Amino acid sequence: MSSLGTQKNPLRAAIVGSGPAGFYAAEALIGSAPAVLVDMFERLASPFGLVRSGVAPDHPKLKQPIKVYQQIAESPQFRFLGNVTVGHDVSVKELKDCYHVVIFACGTQTDRTMGIPGESLPGSHAATEFVGWYNGHPDYRDLVFDLSHETAVVIGQGNVAVDVCRILAKTADELRHTDIAAHALEVLAQSRIRDIHMIGRRGPAQAKFTHPEIRELGELAECDPVVDPRDLELNSASREELADKRNRANIKSYEVLQAFAARPPSTRHRRCHIEFLKSPIELSGEGRLERVVLMRNRLEGEPSRQVARETGEIEELACGVLFRSIGYRGVAILGVPFDEARGVIPNRDGRVIDDGDVVAGLYVTGWIKRGPTGIIGTNREDSVLTVNSILADLPHLDVGARPGMDRLRALLEGRGSRVVSYADWQKIDAAEIRRGQPAAKPREKFTRLKEMLDVLGS
C-alpha cells in the first residue's frame, strides 16, 4: 500500500461545515505538501456559514472573505456537498469509512440561555434567531418578531448584541440596499421601537464589543447612543485593566463611550442606551413579555479577573421584546464525543478526544473546537493549527485507500438526498444576485431550500 498523501494514495479529508473555519482548513490542507483531496459537507444548500448568515447585512466589507473561499472552492482538489446533514443523512461512521480524516468545523449552532424565570415568554428571543431571520437563514425565516412596542432590550455586550441593536436602530432606508432578507426589511420598516437598551453584567472596561462596532452606534441616521456618565466611573482594578498596554482596543471602546456620554441631546427619534453592571433576574408579563427585572451588580476581584456580584438593588424595565446574546454552544453530533458543559467537541490541539484518549482520524476546528470567541480571521489561525496536527499524524493514520466522495454520493443519492454541488451553488448564487437587482440590492437571498432547488430544476 502506498504511503498516505502520495499521488497514488492521496489523503482524503472530509470537512463538516462550510463556514470560515471549514474553508481555512481546506485552504491549509490544499496548500500543504502531501497530495490531498478535500470534500466539504454542508447541511444547507448554501456555503459560507456565518459570513453569509451571521455577518450583518450592513457590513458588506466583512463578507469579502467569501472571495477567498470562492478561490479555495475552485481548486481541483476541492468538492462541495451541500444539503447533506452529517449525523442524519450520513453517519459519522460512514464518513470515516470513506475518508482518512474527518474535520468538524460546524460551529456553535445554538445559544446559551439565561436560566431565569420567564425566559420562554413570547417576546423573549435568542439574538441568534433574530440574526438568522434578518439574514435569510432558512431555519429562522418563519419566526415572528413583534416590534410594535416602544422598548427593546438586548442582553449581552458582544458584537452580536451591537449588531442586533444597530439593525433595530436603523431606518428602513439605511438597510434597503443591503442583502437583508426582504421579509425582515418589511417588518423592520414598520417597527415602532424608540428605545433600545443594551445591558451588560460587568462594566465598560470589560465589555466584549470592539470599538469599530460600538463607534457605529454613534453614526446612525435616526438613533442616538445614550451612556450615563456614572456608568463610566471605574474602580481601581478596572483602571488598571485599561492602563495595560495590551488592552489598547478596550481603551478605544472606553473613549467611544465617553464621547457618547458627552453628546448633547438631539431630535433623532430613537435612542440606544448602553448600560453596565446589570443582570436580568426575571422576565414577566401576562402571557407575553412585558418587563425585565434587573439586578444591579458591582465588580469584585483582581484586575482582568473581576466578576459581577449582585448588590441586591433591583430595578424594572418595561419592554416588549428582548434578545439574549450571552454566548453560543455547539450541538452534539451522533457518534462524536461532546463536552456538554462547554458546548464544544473535546480536543487536544484539534484532535478529538474521548475520555482523554485521541480518537484516530477525527479532528475539530473553529467555534466547535475552542468555543465562540474571536472573529473571522481567528479561525484561519485555528484551522492552520488543526491541519498541522493532521500533518503530524499522517505517518500514524490508517493508510488504507478510501473511496471518498464517489461512494458517499451514491450512498446519499440512494437515500433520496439531492446533493448540491459547488457548480449548483454557483447557479443559485447567480440567481440571488439577479433577484436583488430590481431593488438595487447586492442579492436577494433565497430563504427556503425549495426555492434553491427550483433554480436547479430539480
Next chain:
Amino acid sequence: MTTVVTDNCRRSRFTDCVLVCPVACFHGDDEMLYIDPVVCIDCGACISKCPVQAIYEDPIPADKQHWIEINAMRAPALPVIRTKQEPYPGAEARKKALGF
C-alpha cells in the same frame, strides 16, 4: 477606514498577523510587511497579534499618517505573505528595545 503596518514592524517582521488575516492582504519585503488597503476589510484581527503593536487602524495617530501612503504604494508591488515565517534576525532584541 484604513489599517496600516508602521515603523515597529521594520526589522521585526514577526508575521504573526498574516495567520489571522481572513483575506490575505499582507505583502512583504525582507524587512517588513505592508497591508493592501484595497483588499483589507478592516476587521482588526491582526492588530492584537502584533508583538510590537506595529498595526494601527482608524483613527490613525498623526505621527503614523504617512504610513497610509507607504502601505498603499508598497503592498501591491510585493508578494502576498500568507504563512508565518521566521522573524527578522534580531527581532526579539528589537522587541525588547521597543518596550514590549
